Amino acid sequence: MSRRYTSIIVIVVLVAVLIVLRALGFMTFQRRGWQTVASQFQADSVTVRAQRGSILSDEGRVLVSSTPEYQLVFKYRDYTRARNEQLERDSAVRANLDTYAKGLHRLLPDQPAAEFRTLIDGALRKGDANIQAGKRTGLYTNLYTHGTKRLTYNRYKEVKAFLDSCNREFLHASTSRGFTFDEVLIRKNAYGLATRTLGRWNEQTARPRDGIELAFDSVLSGTPGLSHRRKVMDTFAEYVDVPPRNGCDIVTTLNVRIQDIANKALRDQMEEQNADLGTAIVMETRTGEIKAIVNLTRQKGEFVVGQNIALNQPIETGSIFKTASILAALDDGEVTLKDSVDTYPFSRHFYGYGISDDSKREPWKTIPKILKYSSNVGTMTVVDDHYVKKGKAEAFLNKLLSFGITENHHVIPGAATSKLKTPAQLKNWKGEALWMAVGYGISVTPMNMVAFYNAIANGGKMMRPRLIKEIQHDGHTVERYDPEVVIEAIAKPQAIADITECLISVVNSDHGTGVRAHSDRFLIAGKTGTAKVDEHGQYAGRWLNFIGFFPADKPEYTCGVFVYRQAGHVGAANGGGTMSAPVLHEIAERVMAYEKTLEVEDLRDSLAILIPDVKPGNIAAADLVLDELHIKDDSLRPKETLFAEADKNHPRLTDTDHVPNVVGMGAKDAIFALESCGIKAHLNGVGKVRRQSAAAGSDKRKGMTVELYLK
């Protein structure tokens, strides 16, 4: 072997040894540093986020879904590492401040250009101060401070494209420097409706706060997957090892249109009447499906997301509870609709406490009139005479409980429970049962009261209020929630029919407390209720309520409206009949207009007899029309030809020497008749000829003009 070849071999071996030594160095002394570098090029067991499921309406419209939104910020890096880059950027942005400000204002018009200018300028000054002070920490300035303070995805793309183009032009850089976007994954309530019921989302913790979001969190969130990342060519490739299982979608019973109608009706009334809290529930009578659930809280004139009043606010219901008390007496056979109660002088003392009626009409009231006028004295007298005085106060309580008023419906987990009086309370003081009978001293959620009225509307069958229809995964049903009967019959059919009649009279008879809910289009039944609220012995405000169902003869929906106005807030409406009944009226008419379509046949009045009114005149034309209509009744056809012979195509006058009788004719026939005789006609008015100026049968004169008066 030649010396030269040997020396090459030696060099190769030396290089190999050096490589091995270097590798040993990487593996020992420089291990940590190189591991950090390696981790930038690959990552194992990376969690793949599962997509959170959406919340849908009854028609499958998306009510809540996940979507990213962005904060537009001006960001400083640690200047010691990128000082030159930062200084270059600052000078470019400063020089083109107006272009940036105007461009951003064009894309985000709700924030003035001057404000963008001030904020960007302020951010640059802060950056200068940072450099002067030698601070190493980064700085953020939020540049978009109006509206939601965040950009939707599409707006973000537009703003990003604009900033990128500016950077390319002014900085000759392809990426946004300074101007950056912080992504926030939010849950967007597409319609902004039923916020409390659907649930709120905590963006800081990325966790649900309440409502369906929280109750069905495990179903909505899905299961995350696993992946590993490798550097491939110039980019990173993500290899999914365990695919994520996306969350299920929740299909609710809410109907967007009905929810919008209820929301608007309640909102408008609360604004007009200066109310503080309000809730409206619309329930489908047959199934118990909640079609709308509105919760509104008003603070300093602005509507804010407040509490879920419908489900979490047990209240003293006031007079809407009288329906339950009277139903109890009807179902027990203690009273009939014909029984009367003396309520004069419209105030009375029961066991040491006085009560009075607002309405001073009709001292002797039948049972329907007790409800119609919402008589406290009447209701208490019925309960006192038939239960308390007979020592059956507990039986009265048990009867009320048997109506399912305190049933926990678990509409969503965590909803408040309702309570009536306890047997012990009834034993302590006899007046307790009477106050309960008019809706005081109890604690019932609006949802429970609506469910009770819905049972009346449903012929006595109490359905469980339902908010969730089914759970779906990728469009396939995973679990279905069917309508559930809570109580097959809360009362006997006759008692239900009687109480329905009473509730119809509340809305549809003169001086009924609920007349403002009346509709000319269909029958509404319901009951008003006003309950004063005391806090620490002081008057704090009042609940002004109304619950009804419609159409009362064949109920399809039950609706409850509950509005609270605190003491000191002034408004014209001070009772359930003036505050909440109009809201129900509005909801009912618009929901029925939306839900229903009528056929022409529906409009036909079966009592009306459709007989054409045949004018005297062209008999051939009248015959043709009557034949086409298949009307065989000859009595309708003109009996006297008077002046003409009928010929289908050529009517001919028989007498042209005298003025014809044209009374009863239409204008066309009258003119034809007169002009055939050589007489001019002058028309006054429209319709049939009622009077003619020249008498019929009189001789005609040359150049004669006859005035015709039509009506």
Place this chain on the structure above:
Amino acid sequence: MSATAKKSKKKSFLLKLITGDVLMHPWVKRQMGLIVLVVCLVVLYEGNRYGSQLETVKIQRLRADIIDLQNESVALRNELMQKSLQSNIERRLGDDNPLRPATAAPIVIEK
């Protein structure tokens, strides 16, 4: 075999490996077909691996596009839904407009 002889054999093998004489070894000659096959398979494997990486990058890009379009459609849908609510349309039209929401059911005249 003595220890010196063993050492000399090892040394000579190393030299053979470096000089390439090992390719002339009868065992290597015998297995040449296999070695060529393995090399071919390695080339194929690398080629496929590169191809799959290209595919992966493409899939990655398409996935990003899908997410982009998804986000875009969700944002647009949310915006349109909010605007199309009847109450919002009424509010935008103002009180002066002659249009009023229907309070009577529509009548189907002809199907």
